[in-house]
Amino acid sequence: MDKITDFINNQYKALQVSASVADAADLFLDEDYSHFPILDHDVFLGSISKEDTELFSGADAINDHKYNLTRFFVRNNMNWFDVLEEFSKNHSNILPVLDDKNNYLGFYELDDVLHFFNETTFVKEDGGTIVIEKETADFTFSQICQIVESNDAKILGVFISNKSATKTEITLKISQSNFNEIIQTFRRYNYTILSEHQEDAYLADLKDRSDYLNKYLNI
Template sequence: MDKITDFINNQYKPLQVKDFIADATHLFLDVPYSHFPILEQDVFLGSISKEDADIFLSTDSINDHKYNLNRFFVRNDMNWFDVLEEFSKNHTNLLPVLDDKNNYLGFYELDDVLHFFNETTFVKEDGSTIVVEKETADFSFSQICQIVESNDAKILGVFISNNSATKTEITLKISQSNFNEIIQTFRRYNYTILSEHQEDAYLADLKDRSDYLNKYLNI
């Protein structure tokens, strides 16, 4: 599998702060980016947004608006999940990449990082996804792993998909083995199953009982 740094892109040179807003506007007509990096010689200053480029006077220099630049970036040693989080936090489809000495190395495109995500075990390997929820103070990853592995299955990926002061939602992908037993074990440990599964014998039994009750009441 490729490393995420293999996706650092230098297809387009960053704009310089001495360039004009018109240069940014013309660039955004040619590329589908929401932002684009701005340098002062070799020093990264931030990124201009397409929205701002459309508002500012085309005859202005970028330097006239350098305090409006967006200063988000990622480091080249950040893992792909943190990079994906930065895309979401900053509502962008382009992230400048700097090294530990703040040298500009290029940028990541959102589509490339999503492609990288699609090649991870979490997405690529065959398995089933379960979404469970438990009191925030009571859940632990070690317990989740123990529940899955005690049923002769393996965890292919797990992450917290929602979190509050009282409840934590966990999404996990597991190898397809003893799936119904895993679901029932989570329930015995007081996890709520948020996802729906055809293999869930408990819900199937509830449906059968409900159908029987409705049939009885309609007699």
């Protein structure tokens, strides 16, 4: 599998701060980028947004508006999940990449990182997904792994998909799609099952009881 740094893009060179706003606007006409990186010689200053090029005069130098540049970036040693998170946090489809000495290396495009994500085991391997929830103070990843593996399954991927002060939501990719025993074990350990599964015998039994009660009440 490729490394995420293999996707660092240098198809377009970063714009110099001495370039005009019109130069940036022309680039945004050619490519559907939300932002684009700006350098002062070799020093990364930030990124100009497409919206700003529509507000500023095209004749202005980018340097005239350098305090409006946004300073988000990622390091070249960050893993793909952290990079994906930065895309979401900054509402951007492009992320400048710097090394640990703040040298500009290029940029990631969102589509490339999503392609990388699609090649990970979490997405590519056969299996199914369960979404569970528990009190934030009470869950542990070791317990979650123990529950899955005690039912002769393997975890292909796991991440915290939502979190509050009291509750934590965890999404699991598991190496099998028949989840009934795993689901019931999670319930015995006081996890709430947020995802729906046809093979969930507990919910099927509740539905049967509800249907029977409705039939009785309608007699």
